[in-house]
Amino acid sequence: MNTANTSEISLNAEVEALKERFSNTQELYREVCALLFFRYGTTPTANKLYQLVRKGSMSAPSQALVTFWEELREKSRTRIEHPDLPEALTSAAGELIATLWRQAQEAAQESLETFKAEAQATVDNARMDVAAFELERDRALQREQATQQTLAAAEQEIISYREELAAANEARLALTKAIEQTQYDNQALQQQLHDVRKEFSTELEKLHHAAQLSETRSRDTEKRLMLDVDRERLATVKAQRETDAVRAAAKAAEDEQLAALKQLEQQLQSSQHENGKLEGALQTLNLNLERSDSELKALYQQIAQANAEIVMLREQHASSGVQKTAKRKGMKVLEGRARRTPTAKP
Numbered sequence: 001m002n003t004a005n006t007s008e009i010s011l012n013a014e015v016e017a018l019k020e021r022f023s024n025t026q027e028l029y030r031e032v033c034a035l036l037f038f039r040y041g042t043t044p045t046a047n048k049l050y051q052l053v054r055k056g057s058m059s060a061p062s063q064a065l066v067t068f069w070e071e072l073r074e075k076s077r078t079r080i081e082h083p084d085l086p087e088a089l090t091s092a093a094g095e096l097i098a099t100l101w102r103q104a105q106e107a108a109q110e111s112l113e114t115f116k117a118e119a120q121a122t123v124d125n126a127r128m129d130v131a132a133f134e135l136e137r138d139r140a141l142q143r144e145q146a147t148q149q150t151l152a153a154a155e156q157e158i159i160s161y162r163e164e165l166a167a168a169n170e171a172r173l174a175l176t177k178a179i180e181q182t183q184y185d186n187q188a189l190q191q192q193l194h195d196v197r198k199e200f201s202t203e204l205e206k207l208h209h210a211a212q213l214s215e216t217r218s219r220d221t222e223k224r225l226m227l228d229v230d231r232e233r234l235a236t237v238k239a240q241r242e243t244d245a246v247r248a249a250a251k252a253a254e255d256e257q258l259a260a261l262k263q264l265e266q267q268l269q270s271s272q273h274e275n276g277k278l279e280g281a282l283q284t285l286n287l288n289l290e291r292s293d294s295e296l297k298a299l300y301q302q303i304a305q306a307n308a309e310i311v312m313l314r315e316q317h318a319s320s321g322v323q324k325t326a327k328r329k330g331m332k333v334l335e336g337r338a339r340r341t342p343t344a345k346p
Contacts (some may be wrong), residue, residue, distance in 0.1 A: 006120070015052045025056040029064030030071075037068075044068070137317065144313050151306045158299050165292050172285050173211060179278045186271045193264045200257040207250035214243045 013031055022028040029049055036044040049061035221239045224232055 007040065011035070012052070014039075019053070019055075025053075025060050026064050026067070027148070028053060028055065029061050033065060033068040037072075133225050140313050140317055144310060147306050147309055147313075150311075151303060154299050154303055154306070158296065158303075161292055161296055161299070165289065165296075168285060168289055168292070172289070173280065175236050175278055175282050175285065179275065179282065182271060182275050182278060186275065189264065189268050189271060193261070193268060196257075196260060196264060200261065203253060203257065207246075207253060210246055210250065217243075 007211070016034060018028060018031050022031055031302060032049055032052055033044040036042045036048070042048075044065060046058070046061040046065055050058060053061070220234070221236055224235075250252065
């Protein structure tokens with residue numbers, strides 16, 4: 001705000017004060033003329049007077065202006081009337097008194113200008129303080145906006161962590177189900193292995209029993225062959241072949257059962273290895289969940305600190321507002337003192 005705008009605001013304020021003091025339109029216009037001429041050093045015009053007062057018709061400010069100039073000329077032309085004084089001395093004394101009156105007016109005007117300069121300097125200092133306060137307020141608002149942005153980023157990060165945590169929980173549930181299914185499959189394989197072993201033992205016992213029967217028959221045959229070696233040689237060979245065939249079949253069956261048993265044991269080991277991998281993945285996931293919980297707690301602490309900073313900034317802003325109100329009251333007091341300063345009279 002420049003000096004011209006300040007003077008205009010002060011002039012309007014003083015005119016409003018004169019409106020409250022003078023109800024007569026002509027008296028009000030004459031007072032405004034004196035205010036413009038003596039206080040602000042401005043030559044009053046009818047248009048300027050009407051713009052400031054806005055009362056009566058357009059002829060009212062013109063009439064008040066004529067009256068003002070007549071009174072001013074009358075005061076400037078002071079006369080001393082005394083029957084014993086010569087005309088020349090009377091005229092000289094009047095001129096002397098008029099000169100003294102003008103000098104007094106000029107001194108009063110200089111004093112008024114000095115006071116106005118001091119008041120303007122005070123107002124300028126107050127404006128500088130206001131500008132500094134507004135700059136600090138803008139900086140505080142910028143810091144508050146930065147804090148709000150940090151808070152929004154932290155909240156967004158919390159949302160992201162929550163989503164990751166939900167996904168991790170889902171993955172953990174899926175791994176838990178997979179481990180349960182693997183354990184179920186492992187138990188099924190163990191039951192199947194038990195059944196195969198039992199079946200293998202049964203078949204092996206059958207093969208042993210068959211071999212024993214074959215050996216028994218072979219021994220019987222050998223006994224018969226002992227009675228008639230030549231006659232029963234072919235029968236003995238045949239019986240021996242049958243025995244070898246039965247033994248070979250028993251051996252083949254035993255090898256097949258052993259191979260099946262080995263394959264089942266390999267499947268069981270693979271299942272146990274897969275179960276161990278799943279348990280390791282579950283432990284890693286639990287560690288990640290614990291770390292995510294720790295980071296989430298740290299973010300909540302950052303949010304609490306950011307909220308505390310925002311509250312402190314708002315309190316500082318409110319305190320600065322109180323100081324600004326006090327400065328404005330000081331400016332009003334100075335302007336009131338300027339309005340109450342009396343003008344010099346002849």
